[in-house]
Amino acid sequence: MMLRTKLLLFCNRFFKAPVHPFNLQNEGVMTYAEWQFQKGEDTIALYLKKYTTEEMFRDKVVVDIGCGAAGKSLYYASCGAKEVIGVDILEKYREEAEGLAKKLDLQDHFRFIATDATRLPFEESSIDTIIMNDAMEHVEEPEAILTEALRVLKPGGRLYVNFPPYNHPFGAHLKDAIYIPWVHLFFSEKVQIEAYKHLVRPLPDGEERIKFRISAREDGTEYFSYLNHMSTKRFNRILKKLNLSPAYYSHEPLRPIFRAVRNWPVCNELFLKMVVCVLEK
Numbered sequence: 500m501m502l503r504t505k506l507l508l509f510c511n512r513f514f515k516a517p518v519h520p521f522n523l524q525n526e527g528v529m530t531y532a533e534w535q536f537q538k539g540e541d542t543i544a545l546y547l548k549k550y551t552t553e554e555m556f557r558d559k560v561v562v563d564i565g566c567g568a569a570g571k572s573l574y575y576a577s578c579g580a581k582e583v584i585g586v587d588i589l590e591k592y593r594e595e596a597e598g599l600a601k602k603l604d605l606q607d608h609f610r611f612i613a614t615d616a617t618r619l620p621f622e623e624s625s626i627d628t629i630i631m632n633d634a635m636e637h638v639e640e641p642e643a644i645l646t647e648a649l650r651v652l653k654p655g656g657r658l659y660v661n662f663p664p665y666n667h668p669f670g671a672h673l674k675d676a677i678y679i680p681w682v683h684l685f686f687s688e689k690v691q692i693e694a695y696k697h698l699v700r701p702l703p704d705g706e707e708r709i710k711f712r713i714s715a716r717e718d719g720t721e722y723f724s725y726l727n728h729m730s731t732k733r734f735n736r737i738l739k740k741l742n743l744s745p746a747y748y749s750h751e752p753l754r755p756i757f758r759a760v761r762n763w764p765v766c767n768e769l770f771l772k773m774v775v776c777v778l779e780k
Contacts, residue, residue, distance in 0.1 A: 507691070517678065557578070560625070562629045590613040617640050631660045636664075645741060662774055666684065667771060738776075750771055
């Protein structure tokens with residue numbers, strides 16, 4: 500094991516483990532889908548500064564891109580949506596998602612589709628609302644997904660996007676095992692990978708977590724394939740490239756006290772909680 504990895508593991512002991520759905524599921528507290536449903540209101544809270552729940556969901560056909568186990572999709576269905584279609588590239592979430600839909604008696608208002616979101620199986624101008632909650636930082640082709648989402652939106656429909664920028668304290672998305680804020684700024688990806696493997700491999704779902712997060716390039720080097728390092732600057736460049744003007748756009752600070760520094764050149768991402776963007780067709 501590398502010396503830097505040993506240092507990371509040593510430092511990790513001094514930080515409190517945050518609540519994480521993977522660990523809650525291992526402990527038998529609740530499933531990933533149940534946790535998502537419980538957090539459903541939180542996923543739209545920042546949009547509610549501008550829009551109402553009724554505007555977003557009531558009697559609408561909704562697509563939730565990057566739905567995971569679709570607990571949040573089912574929360575949207577519970578808000579009066581005509582139909583919510585959860586879209587995720589991983590087929591493994593289907594059984595859990597459909598099981599919770601039946602448990603909540605929402606199966607008539609929900610579908611799960613395992614597909615690449617750059618090729619949505621919907622007709623042009625057929626969807627009222629699309630949500631990408633905590634998904635933009637994971638997709639391989641963000642420009643293609645935004646273009647495809649706007650293709651299937653009805654005129655007047657809205658695409659709701661929010662994501663934590665890469666330099667967020669937990670922008671590495673490793674807090675199921677590594678609890679150090681900004682760990683990806685202090686340690687190389689190689690060190691993070693070695694530490695993450697060491698910490699999760701003994702867990703019941705350890706190998707599954709490793710496979711989910713880590714891939715290998717042609718030359719054999721490993722990397723975190725589930726992240727695209729989406730920053731505020733990159734996202735803004737994408738909007739400009741696609742000639743998109745948001746109907747609503749906000750940089751939400753981690754705490755109100757950080758509001759004054761969110762636009763500083765060096766600190767603008769370090770203290771951001773979320774980038775919030777709404778596009779109208």
